[in-house]
Amino acid sequence: MIGSRLRAGMRRVVPLAARKRMAILLNRLPGVPDRYWWTMELLRDYAAADPNGFHRFLWSHHLAYAESYDVASRFGSDRIHPTRVMLFEDLDRYLRAEGLDPARDIRSVFEVGSSLGYLLRHLELGLLAGADRLFGVDIDAEAIASGSAYLAGVGSRVHLEVADMAGLDAVARDEHFDLVLCAGVLMYLKPADAQPVVDWMVRHTKRVLVIAGLAHPDRDNRELTESAVRERDGTFIHNLDAMVAAAGGRVRWRRWEGARMVDGNTIYFLFVEPAERVG
Numbered sequence: 286m287i288g289s290r291l292r293a294g295m296r297r298v299v300p301l302a303a304r305k306r307m308a309i310l311l312n313r314l315p316g317v318p319d320r321y322w323w324t325m326e327l328l329r330d331y332a333a334a335d336p337n338g339f340h341r342f343l344w345s346h347h348l349a350y351a352e353s354y355d356v357a358s359r360f361g362s363d364r365i366h367p368t369r370v371m372l373f374e375d376l377d378r379y380l381r382a383e384g385l386d387p388a389r390d391i392r393s394v395f396e397v398g399s400s401l402g403y404l405l406r407h408l409e410l411g412l413l414a415g416a417d418r419l420f421g422v423d424i425d426a427e428a429i430a431s432g433s434a435y436l437a438g439v440g441s442r443v444h445l446e447v448a449d450m451a452g453l454d455a456v457a458r459d460e461h462f463d464l465v466l467c468a469g470v471l472m473y474l475k476p477a478d479a480q481p482v483v484d485w486m487v488r489h490t491k492r493v494l495v496i497a498g499l500a501h502p503d504r505d506n507r508e509l510t511e512s513a514v515r516e517r518d519g520t521f522i523h524n525l526d527a528m529v530a531a532a533g534g535r536v537r538w539r540r541w542e543g544a545r546m547v548d549g550n551t552i553y554f555l556f557v558e559p560a561e562r563v564g
């Protein structure tokens with residue numbers, strides 16, 4: 286393995302555009318050892334200088350952490366991540382406490398950052414079996430293509446499209462949804478860029494907006510005066526409560542579990558009602 290000074294020198298000498306091409310190539314070649322690590326090393330300066338651009342680049346090219354999103358390992362109720370199982374149990378309780386029957390009253394669902402559509406499929410087969418509109422968008426075109434092929438093959442009603450969460454009007458400008466879901470996604474945007482996404486989601490929610498983010502391990506996220514950065518992957522730990530308030534939404538129920546890890550992730554869920562009911 287070449288030393289860290291040599292790698293830093295390589296980053297100074299080789300332009301970023303060339304290193305991005307190298308990262309794509311490295312990930313296309315079969316059997317390259319440590320390619321996740323190499324991808325990160327090639328782009329370390331990019332991650333520091335432009336975190337949004339860095340994460341967008343990795344997801345939209347299905348690189349590094351995106352690689353683990355494939356049909357075989359994501360679809361199926363026994364493969365749903367434990368934090369998402371918790372999220373949907375909370376959702377079930379929340380809806381019932383609101384006097385709603387999930388399978389009867391939730392007819393339309395929109396997921397931001399749906400990847401292959403495995404969460405929507407899980408909801409379609411279970412909690413939200415009455416929904417006739419299940420729409421997911423994601424920047425990862427490879428995941429959308431393979432997820433769509435799988436879903437068509439099993440006769441699912443889930444529909445997926447490629448879209449950047451920064452431009453949701455392109456796919457659903459005039460549509461409103463009983464339920465909008467955004468789990469593990471806003472952490473890839475700086476706070477200034479996450480806010481307009483929260484604004485959009487609140488505006489397009491009829492009944493409940495469900496957001497799952499990274500919990501700050503030491504302080505309740507709603508007390509954060511600025512977003513923190515998770516060391517391990519440069520993702521953001523936001524004060525989503527404040528973003529929801531700025532968007533005109535109302536947090537009706539929340540779960541913040543601090544440092545507790547469930548399968549490698551901390552727990553911070555918000556269930557949000559739009560200030561004004563639409564539709």
Ligand SMILES: C[S@@+](CC[C@H](N)C(=O)[O-])C[C@H]1O[C@@H](n2cnc3c(N)ncnc32)[C@H](O)[C@@H]1O
Binds near residue numbers: 341344399425
């Ligand atoms: C950690 S995965 C979470 C997937 C799924 N929501 C879940 O909870 O299992 C993050 C997802 O967000 C998507 N994503 C990241 N940046 C995005 C962007 N700018 N626009 C749309 N999707 C994005 C990624 O492609 C990826 O599918």
